Amino acid sequence: MLELKGVALLIIAIVGIGQALFLILLLLQEGKRAFRANRWLIFFAAVVCIVFVDKVLDVFLSPLTRLYLAPLFSPFVFASLPAIYLYFREISGRPVLQPARHFAVVLCVGVGIAAIAWLVSTNVEANHLLLTEQGLGFKWQAPVAVTALLLLMITVYCAQFVAYMIAIWRTCLVYHRQVQQQFGLDGAVLRNWTFELLVETSVIFAIYTAINLFDIFVFRSEWLIIIAHCGFVLVFFRISHVIATNPALFVEAAVSGGYGAPDKEVVPTDDAAGSTATARNLVDEDEVRRICRRLDQVVTRDEVIFDPLLSMPKLAQIVGVTPNQLSFVLNRYIGKSFFDFVNSVRIDHALRLLVEEPDRQVLDIAISIGFNSKSTFNLAFKKITGTTPSAYRAENMAKDVAQII
Structure with missing residues (x-):
């Protein structure tokens, strides 16, 4: 026993x-x-x-x-x-x-x-x-x-x-x-x-x-x-x-061209000022246009832009450039930091989803487009649109009702 x-x-x-x-x-x-x-x-x-x-x-x-x-x-x-x-x-x-x-x-x-x-x-x-x-x-x-x-x-x-x-x-x-x-x-x-x-x-x-x-x-x-x-x-x-x-x-990002260099640490930077001189020598006008075209293609791929662990080195690897080159192009030619660029694309999708799917929870939408929490989604949304997701949804639903009437 x-x-x-x-x-x-x-x-x-x-x-x-x-x-x-x-x-x-x-x-x-x-x-x-x-x-x-x-x-x-x-x-x-x-x-x-x-x-x-x-x-x-x-x-x-x-x-x-x-x-x-x-x-x-x-x-x-x-x-x-x-x-x-x-x-x-x-x-x-x-x-x-x-x-x-x-x-x-x-x-x-x-x-x-x-x-x-x-x-x-x-x-x-x-x-x-x-x-x-x-x-x-x-x-x-x-x-x-x-x-x-x-x-x-x-x-x-x-x-x-x-x-x-x-x-x-x-x-x-x-x-x-x-x-x-x-x-x-x-x-x-x-x-x-x-x-x-x-x-x-x-x-x-x-x-x-x-x-x-x-x-x-x-x-x-x-x-x-x-x-x-x-x-x-x-x-x-x-x-x-x-x-x-x-x-x-x-969820771990799946990047094209491999998963990264084993046993090598990459420290990214999102500050173009410190690397402008170096990047200018590495990125000519033709390369800038190629990077911009590649970015336009990448933002249409949900599995990349909605990846919750998307980072500067990972996006740079997908585009086919170094993190410093990507940071230079984003800041100098697109006028956005890495975070602002990624968040702006995500928020554009969120604007559509908030209106097209009124019964869907805000947290569910935030996670589906790559944010790890509702609070960070709200901060990014308000920074870009000037309002909150709930207020934006309520305002657009009211407009729809007014048009029907």
């Missing part, structure tokens, strides 16, 4: 499996444009799902059977942090050139755990080591080879935790600076969400690491493990909630 803590762990693990699978389905529904970055969140959810499956099996299987299955399940813990790191690298526009190398440690750990399992099972059969229902734990009286391998696994895990946490935070901070430069006010929602995800995963991984070390060196506490796994379930639930309420945050 299961104890209370066993029942609690089983329930949490089953809920976690369901929540992870639900999150994976939500992320897959975001489409091909979102898959390149979201694949790492999908992989992260799948890894944690495997950990939850392991916990379910722990409740029903004998200690020796769990020991034999350890090489199949335990190494996946080492794949979760690289997945989060690769996700932040992808959304920051600096994808890793060879992501598979970040998971090489999983294979090495798998071999090490298989060796530990074999040594332990051999000593258990010889009655040299006691394996209880609470698991092996860390036994200093264990054979020297087992002790050495366990210490090596612990050292690798702690080193990986510290290294990836530093890399993830550095990547996220760089990304926040890029978002502030490229998306302006509309990037606040994006920055807030990525920072929330960063803090949540950092806290959960820190707790999970501390609990496992405590579990190995002091005593096994099922309740602490349950708390850690509850944290993963809550993170999955939060991500699912954000996808449902603000799906634009999980």
Whole structure:
């Protein structure tokens, strides 16, 4: 008969499996444009799902059977942090050139755990080591080879935790600076969400690491493990909630000519004054006309101009110029900054939609044309038209009624 803590762990693990699978389905529904970055969140959810499956099996299987299955399940813990790191690298526009190398440690750990399992099972059969229902734990009286391998696994895990946490935070901070430069006010929602995800995963991984070390060196506490796994379930639930309420945050732009240069950071500028001398030498009159024609073509493509993560470097890549050249042409020949140019095209579409679809919610229209929130849409709309979307819709509906009468 299961104890209370066993029942609690089983329930949490089953809920976690369901929540992870639900999150994976939500992320897959975001489409091909979102898959390149979201694949790492999908992989992260799948890894944690495997950990939850392991916990379910722990409740029903004998200690020796769990020991034999350890090489199949335990190494996946080492794949979760690289997945989060690769996700932040992808959304920051600096994808890793060879992501598979970040998971090489999983294979090495798998071999090490298989060796530990074999040594332990051999000593258990010889009655040299006691394996209880609470698991092996860390036994200093264990054979020297087992002790050495366990210490090596612990050292690798702690080193990986510290290294990836530093890399993830550095990547996220760089990304926040890029978002502030490229998306302006509309990037606040994006920055807030990525920072929330960063803090949540950092806290959960820190707790999970501390609990496992405590579990190995002091005593096994099922309740602490349950708390850690509850944290993963809550993170999955939060991500699912954000996808449902603000799906634009999980859409990654699909740019023609490739996704960008891996491992290279592009810092855009929207100030023509500092680059006018350089840009004038790079952009002659024929090139200016070509860029303007290309921009006219781009604004008719909804998948580009309505992309919620459209930025100066991405638009420049689609047009086929550098960000400085595009910024120069926009400011000097079109008379608009990058933000004003993109927002003016979007607002033109919004004007039509507000009148043609009077029953459609303003937030729905804002998201459909590339804005991440209603507040930033209202600010851009008022800056360009001098009124709010609701007031504009009410005024035009009144005109229509007056014409009918």
